[in-house]
Amino acid sequence: MSAAVAQALHGLVDLHCHSGPSPFPRRFDHVEAARDGAERLGMRAMVAKSHHHNTVMDLLAMRGRLAEVDTEVFGGIALNSMVGGLNPHAVRMSLYMGGRVVWFPTISSGRHIDCHPEGDHFPTATVPLTVERIDITGDDGELRPEVHEILDVIQETGALMSAGHMHPEFIRQLFEVGRGRGMDRMIISHPNFVIGAEPEQCLEFTRLGAFIEHEAVMYDPEANMRWEPRALLEWIERIGPEHTVLASDMGQHNNPKPVDGFLRVAGALLDLGLAEKDLRLMVRDNPSFLLGLD
Secondary structure (H helix, E strand, O other), X not given: OOHHHHHHHOOOEEEEEOOEOOOOOEOOEHHXXXXXXXXXXXXXXXXXXXXXXXXXXXXXXXXXXXXXXXXXXXXXXXXOHHHOOOOHHHHHXXXXXXXXXXXXXXXXXXXXXXXXXXXXXXXXXXXXXXXXXXXXXXXXXXXXXXXXXXXXXXXXXXXXXXXXXXXXXXXXXXXXXXXXOOOOOEEEEOHHHHHOOOHHHHHHHHHOOEEEEEEHHHHOOOOOOOOOHHXXXXXXXXXXXXXXXEEOOEOEOOOOOHHHHHHHHHHHHHHOOOOHHHHHHHHXXXXXXXXXXX
């Protein structure tokens, strides 16, 4: 892989790494993922994401090993049924103990369950799990009181709010409330996978202050999804690199390492004509802002 691509990615921040432990089979643990990024790309920071548990506790248990790695590693909590869904108490513990991200329902969202009722495109868990649907609105169509309580904690701590895997209409509703509160750290992941948000909807989200995250795992020819990098470039050009983040969404046992995914996808984007300064904006500057690093 070209040294020029590696140099363009130097200092990147990965907002979406699926390292372990996890009930889903993982390629490596959080420390090993961080070390690989530090050694090969000078990775500044990464976020360890789990659909099932608060990863802050993992990182606190691993802090002795993490102290030997230059990359900072942050955790957070996804509001799925395994943590009690819309659970303000779990959010407080995660963020007060150093968490930086709250993902609204991912595998427990109605959108995810409707799209993947049999779990296709997702690995089989190593232990029996029950996924229950979690909705952020009540019968009246308004956000549940627990959502507002969770937003209070996110706002107080300056954490990043992710829309999870929800339907675009629920995402819009959440971002509108966030914008009304003055929140400026909001993000939607892989709008064209599971969520099904169109570019025009994503432009609306950016006007509410949100960023649009795309995943290297979808565009790496050696990963298991294999979308065309040109489609990603079209999204970047439509939305604008100033509103875009490129993350890995890797760490699964059957996918390449995140660093390799970044190298191949970034190389393809540069070959297609993406400016290096725009690549740096998406992999370094924007995610650094969203994590509060700058």
